[in-house]
Amino acid sequence: MPDTILPQGAGYGVVVGIGLFFSAFMISLTAIQARYTAFSPKSSEEFTSASRSVKPGLIASGIVSAWTWAATLLQSSAVAYKFGISGPWWYGAGATVQILLFAMLAAKLKLNAPYAHTWLEIVGVRWGKTAHLVFMFFGLATNIIVSSMLILGGSATVTDLTGMSTIAACFLIPLGVAIYVVVGGMRSTLLCDYTHTTVLFAIILTFIFTVYSTSDKIGSPAKMHELLTNASAVTPVPGNAQGSYITMRSKNGLIFGVINIIGNFATVFQDQAYWQRAIASRPASTVKAYLLGGLAWFAIPFTFATTLGLAAVALRGDPAMKVLSPADVSAGLPAAAAAAALLGKAGAAAILVLLFLAVTSACSAELIAVSSLLTYDVYKTYINPNATEQQILNVGHAAVALYAVVCGLAGLIFFYIGVSMGWLYTFMGVILGSGVAPIALCITWSKANKWGCIGGAIAGFVAGIVAWLVTTSTLNNGVINVVTSGGDYEMLAGNLASIGVGAIVATLSSIIWPDNYDWESTRAINKPVRDTSRRTEELKTDSDSEKKEHEVVTKAGSVAGDSFDAAEEEDELDPVALNKAFKFASYSSVGLFIVLIILVPLPLFFSHYVYTTSGLTGWVAVGIAWTFCSAITVVLYPLYESRHALFLISKGIFKDLFARGSGKYVADPRPTSAA
Numbered sequence: 001m002p003d004t005i006l007p008q009g010a011g012y013g014v015v016v017g018i019g020l021f022f023s024a025f026m027i028s029l030t031a032i033q034a035r036y037t038a039f040s041p042k043s044s045e046e047f048t049s050a051s052r053s054v055k056p057g058l059i060a061s062g063i064v065s066a067w068t069w070a071a072t073l074l075q076s077s078a079v080a081y082k083f084g085i086s087g088p089w090w091y092g093a094g095a096t097v098q099i100l101l102f103a104m105l106a107a108k109l110k111l112n113a114p115y116a117h118t119w120l121e122i123v124g125v126r127w128g129k130t131a132h133l134v135f136m137f138f139g140l141a142t143n144i145i146v147s148s149m150l151i152l153g154g155s156a157t158v159t160d161l162t163g164m165s166t167i168a169a170c171f172l173i174p175l176g177v178a179i180y181v182v183v184g185g186m187r188s189t190l191l192c193d194y195t196h197t198t199v200l201f202a203i204i205l206t207f208i209f210t211v212y213s214t215s216d217k218i219g220s221p222a223k224m225h226e227l228l229t230n231a232s233a234v235t236p237v238p239g240n241a242q243g244s245y246i247t248m249r250s251k252n253g254l255i256f257g258v259i260n261i262i263g264n265f266a267t268v269f270q271d272q273a274y275w276q277r278a279i280a281s282r283p284a285s286t287v288k289a290y291l292l293g294g295l296a297w298f299a300i301p302f303t304f305a306t307t308l309g310l311a312a313v314a315l316r317g318d319p320a321m322k323v324l325s326p327a328d329v330s331a332g333l334p335a336a337a338a339a340a341a342l343l344g345k346a347g348a349a350a351i352l353v354l355l356f357l358a359v360t361s362a363c364s365a366e367l368i369a370v371s372s373l374l375t376y377d378v379y380k381t382y383i384n385p386n387a388t389e390q391q392i393l394n395v396g397h398a399a400v401a402l403y404a405v406v407c408g409l410a411g412l413i414f415f416y417i418g419v420s421m422g423w424l425y426t427f428m429g430v431i432l433g434s435g436v437a438p439i440a441l442c443i444t445w446s447k448a449n450k451w452g453c454i455g456g457a458i459a460g461f462v463a464g465i466v467a468w469l470v471t472t473s474t475l476n477n478g479v480i481n482v483v484t485s486g487g488d489y490e491m492l493a494g495n496l497a498s499i500g501v502g503a504i505v506a507t508l509s510s511i512i513w514p515d516n517y518d519w520e521s522t523r524a525i526n527k528p529v530r531d532t533s534r535r536t537e538e539l540k541t542d543s544d545s546e547k548k549e550h551e552v553v554t555k556a557g558s559v560a561g562d563s564f565d566a567a568e569e570e571d572e573l574d575p576v577a578l579n580k581a582f583k584f585a586s587y588s589s590v591g592l593f594i595v596l597i598i599l600v601p602l603p604l605f606f607s608h609y610v611y612t613t614s615g616l617t618g619w620v621a622v623g624i625a626w627t628f629c630s631a632i633t634v635v636l637y638p639l640y641e642s643r644h645a646l647f648l649i650s651k652g653i654f655k656d657l658f659a660r661g662s663g664k665y666v667a668d669p670r671p672t673s674a675a
């Protein structure tokens with residue numbers, strides 16, 4: 001009898017087979033885009049920024065996809081398994097609010113540096129080389145930690161379910177992704193995000209309906225309530241009201257919540273992937289995209305973990321349910337074990353595909369993000385300031401390939417030193433948290449003090465490490481190792497010290513010694529000298545006869561962007577409108593923060609309420625309804641907003657079928673069009 005539920009071939013089939021299938025699919029989409037729309041990835045602007053033309057639905061889908069890590073599915077389920085229903089809430093809410101608050105930074109980005117390629121360009125132009133290098137450390141460290149968690153979570157699950165070699169999984173997972181990112185760039189990444197997110201929601205809804213509707217082992221919220229009540233009678237949860245899994249009164253759940261909030265501030269604010277989506281977005285709809293993306297994303301960890309994480313507890317003792325060790329839980333395996341116990345090989349295969357899609361789409365976001373940092377902030381800034389368009393594009397491509405290898409290596413190193421995805425997840429705020437406030441202040445506040453923010457980031461980093469190690473040593477009789485340092489209080493101390501010291505030093509120094517920055521230099525970053533045709537280069541290669549045959553409507557646009565020209569861009573960069581958008585982002589994101597982090601969970605925590613059957617049913621119903629709304633937002637809405645582009649592309653393809661070349665996109669010779 002094999003040790004794993006699926007054969008090794010299934011692991012290779014998913015990782016290599018689906019990987020290559022998606023690469024081929026994305027390469028085809030990129031070719032269609034280049035032929036039938038105004039946008040070609042042969043331009044470096046298009047490669048890294050999707051020509052800043054993408055509409056909110058697709059950006060929201062890209063945010064959901066980039067923010068859906070292996071941990072989003074696995075760690076959320078692991079905390080549900082450990083702490084009960086509070087785990088999914090704290091995971092979901094504690095990582096949604098950062099995306100919502102990021103809407104404010106996105107609005108300021110469009111206002112203060114609308115043509116920047118990376119957030120580090122803004123730091124460098126405002127505060128110079130030292131700040132640029134210090135924050136580059138935080139930026140790249142964020143990317144490496146996030147990528148490592150993706151690879152660790154993905155490979156642990158593939159190995160657990162199929163027995164596939166972890167080493168092979170570490171390197172093969174980023175390989176397929178690197179292929180389509182190199183070919184298609186940012187727009188291809190967003191289109192891939194969309195397709196992955198669509199399948200992801202389909203699989204998540206399948207699990208939800210299995211657990212809460214059709215499964216003969218659970219099949220309803222009432223049965224889930226009964227099984228969880230039995231489970232807490234056998235093994236009460238320490239620190240939970242009545243030892244129950246069905247209460248928000250969970251001390252360790254709350255500690256995880258705080259750690260989660262801090263770590264995720266770091267990984268949103270310092271990850272170029274989220275800045276890049278703001279950069280790729282049309283200025284007028286950036287805020288909307290982040291608010292929609294954040295709210296849509298919440299349903300993924302919350303409902304998925306309320307489903308499979310709790311199912312893993314409910315099914316304890318079921319003959320088909322794997323017995324989970326603490327190491328298995330730390331590796332994020334409860335969800336996979338529950339899926340296999342509920343649906344056998346089909347469940348295991350579904351979770352494998354789900355994980356693979358989540359990991360690859362988040363990985364694609366990381367690849368293009370790091371490629372942009374290495375291209376613009378290392379190569380163009382320090383190595384070749386006069387780089388040509390072609391050189392920039394070549395370096396961008398090489399950086400994607402290089403970083404794909406680095407991802408594999410980083411995952412492998414952490415695997416061999418015994419650091420799991422769960423450990424890394426709670427650790428990320430310790431070393432990254434200190435940069436959060438300084439970076440936010442740099443982009444949003446004219447009074448932010450340069451040395452205060454640099455000093456805050458460094459002091460917070462040191463304070464975080466010291467607090468983490470001292471707490472570990474104090475609570476564990478001087479024993480500091482991977483196991484002792486991964487405890488709740490140890491990580492909490494490090495996270496709080498890091499973000500707290502960074503924020504206090506940066507803010508106080510800025511209040512005492514305020515800068516008076518006018519944003520002129522950041523607004524000038526990369527400001528374009530308008531070219532009336534993005535496709536000049538390509539058109540040169542067209543034959544004359546083909547040119548005469550061009551009939552596609554001029555402003556064909558793209559699946560992702562529709563038409564968007566220079567004049568429209570200038571209009572959308574109107575400071576009055578962007579200031580209004582910033583205010584809207586501030587009110588709505590702070591309001592939602594208060595609801596998600598204070599008004600809903602804290603009264604439930606302090607009341608010691610243990611959910612009744614109808615209470616749990618209502619809780620689950622909210623999760624299911626939210627999941628449907630999310631699916632509509634990131635699956636149907638992008639199709640609706642791109643309906644004209646899709647129609648024109650279809651028309652172009654149709655024309656080509658009857659008269660080759662007649663459907664190809666041609667730029668409008670009239671001066672108003674920049675497409």
Ligand SMILES: NC(N)=O
Pocket residue numbers: 067068069071072095264
């Ligand atoms: N993206 C997260 N924190 O799941």
